[in-house]
Amino acid sequence: MARIYTFTILVIIMLFAGSAVSSPSPYPWLGQCDENETIAVRIETPSGFERDSLPSGCFGYWLRHLPLKRGRPPVMLFNGRRKGNQDAHAAVVDIDVGTSDLQQCADAVIRLRAEYLYSQARYEDIRFNYTSGDEASFSRWMEGYRPVVHHNDVSWTRSADRDSSHSTLREYLSSVFTYAGSYSLSLELIPVNDVDDISAGDVFILGGFPGHAVMVVDIAVNPASGERLFLLVQSYMPAQEIHLLKNPMDEDLSPWYDTDFNSVLRTPEWIFQPSHLKRWD
Numbered sequence: 515m516a517r518i519y520t521f522t523i524l525v526i527i528m529l530f531a532g533s534a535v536s537s538p539s540p541y542p543w544l545g546q547c548d549e550n551e552t553i554a555v556r557i558e559t560p561s562g563f564e565r566d567s568l569p570s571g572c573f574g575y576w577l578r579h580l581p582l583k584r585g586r587p588p589v590m591l592f593n594g595r596r597k598g599n600q601d602a603h604a605a606v607v608d609i610d611v612g613t614s615d616l617q618q619c620a621d622a623v624i625r626l627r628a629e630y631l632y633s634q635a636r637y638e639d640i641r642f643n644y645t646s647g648d649e650a651s652f653s654r655w656m657e658g659y660r661p662v663v664h665h666n667d668v669s670w671t672r673s674a675d676r677d678s679s680h681s682t683l684r685e686y687l688s689s690v691f692t693y694a695g696s697y698s699l700s701l702e703l704i705p706v707n708d709v710d711d712i713s714a715g716d717v718f719i720l721g722g723f724p725g726h727a728v729m730v731v732d733i734a735v736n737p738a739s740g741e742r743l744f745l746l747v748q749s750y751m752p753a754q755e756i757h758l759l760k761n762p763m764d765e766d767l768s769p770w771y772d773t774d775f776n777s778v779l780r781t782p783e784w785i786f787q788p789s790h791l792k793r794w795d
Contacts, residue, residue, distance in 0.1 A: 540576060540633045542680045543609055547581040553745065553758065554578045556605060559734040560770060563743060566714070566733040573794075574714030576630045577731040580747075581608040582758070592617070592753040602782035603757035604769040607747060612684075615753045616691035620699045620727045622749035622756045623717055624690060627794065628652070632683050640683075643702055644668060644693040655686040663693060696725030703792035709773045712744055716793045718779065718786040724751065726784040728759065734770065743770040750783060 539545050549555065559565060568575040583606045589597040592611050609625070611617050617625060624642055631640045632652075640652035648668040650661065658674040700721030706712065712730060719727040732745040746759045746769075761768035762782050763775075771779070779786040 540579070541581055541609075542629065542633055544581060547608075551582050551584060551608070552579045553582060553605075553732055556582055557732070557745065557758070557769065560743065560767060562738070563734040563736050563741075566735050568714070571634070573627075573630050574733070576633070577626065577714050577729070580731060582606065583608045589755050589757050597750075597754050599783065602759060604760050605758040607756040607758065609756055611749070611753055611755050612688070614688070616688055617749055617753045618691075618751050619749055620694070620696040620719065620725070621687075621691040621753070622747070623719070623727045623729050624694065624699065625687060626729060626756070628683065628687055632680070637678065640686075642690050642694055643698045644690075645695060645698045646693070647698075650686070650690055650693070652683065652686050655689075656682065661689060661693070695723075696727050697721040697723060699727065700725065700792065702795075704795055705789070706791040706793055709775075709788045709791055710742060712742060712773055712791065713793065714744075716791055718746070718790045719792055720784075720786065720790050726750075728781060728784070728786075731758070742773045743767070744773065745769055746771060746781060748781070748783075
């Protein structure tokens with residue numbers, strides 16, 4: 515009886531251990547992350563400011579805890595070469611860029627949004643529009659359907675087995691990166707009428723050919739004055755690692771930006787206006 519009891523306990527322990535190992539990571543492309551190498555830990559708030567309170571499961575909280583590469587390494591391109599401008603970034607997000615010239619500016623924004631939804635198992639919510647206006651949903655891709663694109667016409671045919679793995683998500687995103695961009699994404703997002711209402715997860719975006727997009731990944735607030743600061747990440751052209759931007763207009767505040775930027779938000783490689791601020795539905 516003692517042997518049976520001991521064996522039963524061992525089986526229970528193994529089952530619990532197995533479930534712990536198989537539990538989804540909040541950052542599926544990495545697996546385990548170093549908690550000390552995140553935006554929340556590495557990027558301190560300026561004196562008098564504190565981080566905006568966020569529930570742990572929301573998109574903003576997930577962005578705030580994005581893993582960073584150690585130190586300040588160079589930003590690398592998809593082909594393994596260094597980006598020409600190495601003065602724009604304060605840190606590099608620890609996420610792959612792929613081996614094709616696809617994950618550029620709006621694509622990086624799409625990637626982060628999709629990865630968050632995937633980490634929450636919200637597969638039905640992973641959907642973006644191609645530039646043609648046709649919707650591309652991950653749930654359809656999971657079922658084995660693939661797009662057939664002819665000029666501006668898109669049809670779907672089932673040509674693969676059902677698969678919800680992360681590698682399938684990456685295949686889906688490569689398709690989105692190919693047929694979507696800043697123009698289509700800008701039409702999907704909702705305008706934010708007041709910059710002082712800025713939230714983590716919002717996007718400064720100018721749709722065009724080319725256009726550009728940067729994502730807000732954290733917010734800090736001065737409790738006394740109500741002043742709000744924000745952090746930005748971007749990819750760029752050609753496809754390159756996602757990186758945390760410096761503030762080129764205020765070295766003392768950098769990498770934080772102040773919402774009181776009047777009519778022009780100057781980032782290291784693009785200029786935005788308040789009307790360019792948008793968010794997800």
